[in-house]
Amino acid sequence: MTPPNAARRGRATGRLAGTLSWAYALLLAAPLYYLVVSALKTNIEIFTQPFSLPADWLWENFGTAWQTADLGAALLNSALISVVAIAVTLGLSVPAAYALAYQDNRLSRLITGVFSAGFLIPPFAALIPTVILAIELGLFYTREFQMLFLPASALPLSVLLLTQFMRTVPPALVESAALDGAGHWRLLVSVYIPIAMPGIVSVTILQLLTFWNEYLFSLTITGTAADVRTAQVALPTLLSDATDFGVLAAGTVLTLLPVYVAYTMSSRRMQEALTAGAVKG
Amino acid sequence: MPSTSTLARPAGPGDTAVAHPPRANRRRRANSLQSARVLWLTVPSLLWFAAFAIGPLAAMFVIATMRWKGLLYEPTYVGAENIGRVLTDPTFHAAVRNSLIQVAVAVPIMIPLAFMLGYHLNTKPRGYRLLSVLYFSPGLISISITGMIFYGVLSPNGGVNGLLRGIGAESWATPWLADPGTALAALIAIDLWRGIGWTAVLFAARLASLPADVIEAAQIDGAGRMRTMWQIAFPMTLDYVRTLTMLQFLWTLFTSAALILLLTKGGPGTSSTTLSYLVYAKAFSQRDLGYSQVVGVALLILGIGGMILIRALLRSSKENTR
Numbered sequence: 001m002t003p004p005n006a007a008r009r010g011r012a013t014g015r016l017a018g019t020l021s022w023a024y025a026l027l028l029a030a031p032l033y034y035l036v037v038s039a040l041k042t043n044i045e046i047f048t049q050p051f052s053l054p055a056d057w058l059w060e061n062f063g064t065a066w067q068t069a070d071l072g073a074a075l076l077n078s079a080l081i082s083v084v085a086i087a088v089t090l091g092l093s094v095p096a097a098y099a100l101a102y103q104d105n106r107l108s109r110l111i112t113g114v115f116s117a118g119f120l121i122p123p124f125a126a127l128i129p130t131v132i133l134a135i136e137l138g139l140f141y142t143r144e145f146q147m148l149f150l151p152a153s154a155l156p157l158s159v160l161l162l163t164q165f166m167r168t169v170p171p172a173l174v175e176s177a178a179l180d181g182a183g184h185w186r187l188l189v190s191v192y193i194p195i196a197m198p199g200i201v202s203v204t205i206l207q208l209l210t211f212w213n214e215y216l217f218s219l220t221i222t223g224t225a226a227d228v229r230t231a232q233v234a235l236p237t238l239l240s241d242a243t244d245f246g247v248l249a250a251g252t253v254l255t256l257l258p259v260y261v262a263y264t265m266s267s268r269r270m271q272e273a274l275t276a277g278a279v280k281g
Numbered sequence: 282m283p284s285t286s287t288l289a290r291p292a293g294p295g296d297t298a299v300a301h302p303p304r305a306n307r308r309r310r311a312n313s314l315q316s317a318r319v320l321w322l323t324v325p326s327l328l329w330f331a332a333f334a335i336g337p338l339a340a341m342f343v344i345a346t347m348r349w350k351g352l353l354y355e356p357t358y359v360g361a362e363n364i365g366r367v368l369t370d371p372t373f374h375a376a377v378r379n380s381l382i383q384v385a386v387a388v389p390i391m392i393p394l395a396f397m398l399g400y401h402l403n404t405k406p407r408g409y410r411l412l413s414v415l416y417f418s419p420g421l422i423s424i425s426i427t428g429m430i431f432y433g434v435l436s437p438n439g440g441v442n443g444l445l446r447g448i449g450a451e452s453w454a455t456p457w458l459a460d461p462g463t464a465l466a467a468l469i470a471i472d473l474w475r476g477i478g479w480t481a482v483l484f485a486a487r488l489a490s491l492p493a494d495v496i497e498a499a500q501i502d503g504a505g506r507m508r509t510m511w512q513i514a515f516p517m518t519l520d521y522v523r524t525l526t527m528l529q530f531l532w533t534l535f536t537s538a539a540l541i542l543l544l545t546k547g548g549p550g551t552s553s554t555t556l557s558y559l560v561y562a563k564a565f566s567q568r569d570l571g572y573s574q575v576v577g578v579a580l581l582i583l584g585i586g587g588m589i590l591i592r593a594l595l596r597s598s599k600e601n602t603r
Contacts, residue, residue, distance in 0.1 A: 013506045017401040022408075024398065025415045028478055031430050032418070034440045038433060046433075050443030092326040099322035111323050118330065121338050122535040122584060124557050125577025128564045129337035129344065135352065152333030155326055184319055213423030216539045220565065232425040236543060245433055252429045259421050267414070274420055275486040 038249035046245045058246060065238060065251035070226050074234035075258065081143050081222075081230060082211040085150040089158055089207055090200065092151060097162030097196075098188050101169070112163070118156030127220060134221050141223040146230075149221065150214065154207045161276065165199025166192050198272075205266070205273035212259065231255045341581075344574040351568035363571040373576065375551035376559040379465055383555060384533050384587070387472045392526050395477050399484025400510045413485070416478030424536075428543030431471055432458075435544075461552040464545050468553055471540060472533060480525055487521045488514060523595040530587050535580065556580050 038046050039061055040054040049055075066072065100108050130149060131140065139145035169192055177191050193200070215232045222228050224237070235255050238248045263270050345363055349356035367373050398416070402409055419427070434440040435457040442454040457467045491514060499513045515522065538557040541547055547554035547562055554562070556576055563573035 014401075014404070014406075017397065017506075018406050021398055021401050021406070021412060024478065025412055027474065028415050028418065031434050031440065031474075034434060035430050047438040047443070050440045051447075092329055095322040096326040099319045103319050107320055108323075111320070111327065114327065115330065118334055119531070120581070120584060120588070121334060122557070122560075122577060122580045124535065124538045125341055125560050125574070125580050126334070126337040127561070128570060128573055128577070129340035130333070132340065132344075132352065133333070133337060149333050152329050155330045155334070159326060184322075209421070215423060215425045216542070216561070232423050235425050235429060238429075239432065245436075248429060249433060252426050256422065256426055259423075263421055270421075271413075271417065271482070271486075274417075275483055 035249050035252060038245055039253045040250075041246050043245055046249075061244075061246045061250035062254060064244075065247045065254060068247065069234045069238050069251050071231060071234060071251065071254055073226065074229055074231040075255075077143060077222075077228060078212055078230040078232070081146050081150070081218075082208055084147040085154070085211050086204055086208050088147065089151040089154045090204065093155055093158040093162055093203070094193070094200065095188065096159050097166050098184075098192050100159070100163045101166035101192070102174075102184075102187075112160070115156045115159045123153065124216060127217065130217070131220060140221065141225065141228065143222055143228050146214075146218060146222050149217065150211050153217075154210065158203045158207060161203055162196060162199050165196040165202075169195045199276075201269060202273035202276045205270055206276070209259070209270075209274070338581075341574050341577050344570055345578050347571045349570035351570070356570070359571065363575045367572055367575045367579070370572075372551050372554065373559065376554045376556045376576070377579075379552075379554060380534060380537075380556045380583070382465065383469055383472070383537060384530055387469050387476070387533050388526060388530050391473055391476045391480060391529055392522065395480035395525075396484050396515065396522065397510065398477065398481035399488055400514060402481060402485040403488040413482055416482050418478075419475040420479040420482075422475075424539045425543060427471065427475060428540055431467075432544060435467055458545050459549060461549045464549065464553040468537065468540060468545065472537075476529060480529065483525060484518070484521075487518050491517055519595060523591065526591050526595065527588055530591060531584055534584055534587065556583070 034050060037051070037053060040057045040059065041061075042058065045055060096111075100112055134140040134142075134145045134149075137145065139148070173191055173195075174187065177187055182190070213232065214230070218230045219233050222230060222233065224233055226234075232255070235251055238244075238251045344356070346358060346360055347356040348359045348362070402413060402416070406412075422430075432439075436442075437454075437456040437459075441457065445451065445454045455463060457463050495517070496509060496513060499509045504513065535557055537555045538561045541553055541555060541558040542561065545553040547558050557580060560573050560576045560580065563569045563576065
């Protein structure tokens with residue numbers, strides 16, 4: 001095969017790839033568009049004209065959804081659980097990652113192995129024992145148990161990722177800090193944490209997103225009571241026999257909004273975080 | 282990766298204790314930092330992990346040996362009885378079949394398509410920023426929001442049927458989630474909708490770190506786009522392909538319960554009951570915890586088996602291409 005021939009074929013397959021990639025993008029965008037326009041319509045209009053822009057823009061759907069699903073309280077619950085859980089996650093995983101990055105011996109590799117094995121645990125199979133644990137601790141149907149449990153589910157990925165980032169600390173730097181009399185605490189706070197900061201930010205974004213989006217555990221452990229339930233649990237309560245699809249779509253948009261706002265504010269960071277998570281996972 | 286154990290190495294020649302007495306003290310201190318005691322710092326997270334992750338995993342095996350009709354009742358020990366009940370139950374057979382179909386269809390479609398899209402994205406075509414934002418967005422959308430979106434899209438009067446009516450293909454319209462012939466297919470389609478673009482972005486990130494000169498050299502040698510993609514880029518990123526294949530396999534197998542709970546409740550009949558949903562349904566709606574946990578153990582075994590299989594498959598293909 002001669003190069004010009006290959007180049008021509010390359011351009012052809014390139015065009016094909018381009019077309020297909022946009023077709024898939026359209027497939028991704030269409031349901032999102034359908035969601036947003038439906039949020040401003042009545043049921044009848046959604047059924048008869050699914051993809052056209054609303055004839056009357058029914059902004060009150062948002063108000064109805066907000067009140068019916070008590071979304072204000074639910075979003076606050078989600079925020080509270082996510083923030084406490086991320087604080088606990090970092091509090092546990094940063095020192096552990098420091099130790100694992102600092103000390104490389106058989107024991108530290110064993111500990112790393114224990115965390116790696118965590119990926120193999122089927123989360124929903126362990127759900128029932130987790131519910132029993134919550135009952136035993138007297139924390140069933142509370143937000144507190146979720147705050148304790150979510151960090152544990154986040155530990156394998158967080159510890160492994162942070163260890164990778166902390167390994168990038170140059171040994172010479174550690175040596176000179178140690179010669180200046182820095183103990184482990186000083187080393188961690190003034191050498192490791194600043195250098196591993198991109199990793200810490202990545203883990204924070206990644207796990208915040210996971211905690212915010214968590215559904216089945218929140219449903220079963222925190223429960224559906226209006227004062228404790230999270231936004232993800234509150235949303236499906238808009239489903240009923242006489243579902244108002246417009247209100248449902250409006251509620252969905254409202255629950256999605258915080259994540260998209262966060263994404264537009266830090267899209268680059270967020271992409272880095274999510275790709276880093278899967279790369280090391 | 283320079284391991285931290287290099288710290289234990291004695292300091293350089295200019296650093297001798299005789300020449301600089303104060304430094305000797307400091308170095309002793311530096312050496313004392315090198316003790317295994319630093320690993321105590323992992324204890325809190327290990328304890329936490331043991332209490333909330335390993336403990337429940339171990340309890341799974343114990344509960345699997347009990348007859349336990351819901352959390353309000355007292356369990357009784359029945360040994361292996363639950364295993365027999367599960368293995369002879371047609372619902373379990375249906376769930377195994379559905380789970381196998383789900384992973385056998387979703388993963389082999391998702392990974393190659395995502396790899397090709399990722400490769401395309403990595404060539405930075407026009408508008409690739411917009412593309413990558415779109416591809417990325419399912420990764421931001423929670424499972425309950427995905428559920429709500431597709432509840433609307435796939436309902437009898439929803440977007441898909443509206444579209445079919447719009448192009449005059451009315452006869453194709455069906456209640457996608459309530460039709461036993463399409464329920465599982467619809468769930469797999471949602472998996473693919475979510476997964477392909479998101480995985481493509483991950484592949485693009487990995488491909489971006491390949492040395493550009495290797496790809497260039499291949500093209501100068503006359504390798505076409507397809508050849509460069511599959512015979513150069515693919516083998517070079519095989520480790521990553523394997524990791525993502527394993528992750529997608531585990532996600533599909535382990536976490537399909539949430540979407541099924543929201544959209545089909547395993548039905549109609551058992552047409553969309555997967556193993557992961559069966560674990561949930563048996564425990565919370567049919568109040569049979571022993572049965573549920575036997576399925577949980579089956580899921581764990583299947584997960585580990587699948588990982589070993591994927592490892593073997595993607596290793597041998599590496600040797601073939603070389």
